[in-house]
Amino acid sequence: MSKKAKVPVLLIIMILVAILSLGTAGVLLVSLQDETAKNTALQEELKNTKDLQKMLEGKVEEARKTVQNLEDKLKDNLAQIESLSKQVQAEKSQKEEALNQLQSLRADLAQQQSLRSDLESKFTSAQEQLKNMQEQLNALEGKKAELEVKLKELEEKSRGVELGTIVVAPETPVAPVEKAEPAKAPAKKAAKAEKKKKEQPAPAVVSGMEGKILVVNKDYNFVVVSLGSKDGVNVGDTFAIYHNNKYLGDAKIEKVHDSMSAAGFTDESMKSKVAEGDKAIRKEK
Secondary structure (H helix, E strand, O other), X not given: OOHHXXXXXXXXXXXXXXXXXXXXXXXXXXXXXXXXXXXXHHHHHHHHHHHHHHXXXXXXXXXXXXXXXXXXXXXXXXXXXXXXXXXXXXXXXXHHHHHHHXXXXXXXXXXXXXXXXXXXXXXHHHOHHHHHHHHHHHHOOOOHHHHHHHHHHHHHHOOOEOHHHHHOOOOOOOOOOEOOOOOOOOHHHHHHHHHXXXXXXXOOOEEEEEEEEEEEEOOOOEEEEOOOHHHOOOOOOEEEEEEOOEEEEEEEEEEEOOOOEEEEEXXXXXXXXXXXXXXXXXXXX
């Protein structure tokens, strides 16, 4: 090959080398740009991560403050609970003191009831005609189931003497009345009684002291209750009357004995409903 032929070959080789160099440089440039872009993205992500970390740290600090506030509130609530416990204890002590005073009042009431026994003995001596009947009633206190039959026998022996007439008599002694005429209320009074009967309210809460109706005197509008001064019954006490657990009305105590009491009807219409053996429960005052 001649010298002139070698020159174009070298030129071509140089051109090829230049082209390869440019290609390699282009590839390197592209790679460098990619790396730069990745680096920029990583720096941006790192910045975002730092910002997120700061935000989370702020929230953690707020959470700590919230926990501290809750702990303070818990301490306040515990203090309030302790204060309320002390108040409850103080109220409990006051209630116990009130119960002690109530027991003392009951003791005083029992003493007053014992003083009334003297008046009871005077009343009994003034009513000689009821002496035998009173003794029989005292002996039958533990046999209330047979009391109705015994009272009927005693009424037959007394030959018309009304137990109610003597029990509810005024302070001056009155002789027994034989076959007294039933008291007749005027028509106007009967109408008022019927109206009062329809408007009869439900019974009040009772104290729990319970007895029975021993005698019903329809002529003088009263009943005899199987409770007396030894049971704590006083003049003026009010008893609710029940027939087969049905409320009939009230009766107010007018005379008190040891083991029985006489009570007048608050409504005359009751006398046609009340029967011997009905339940009598004292109302609270």
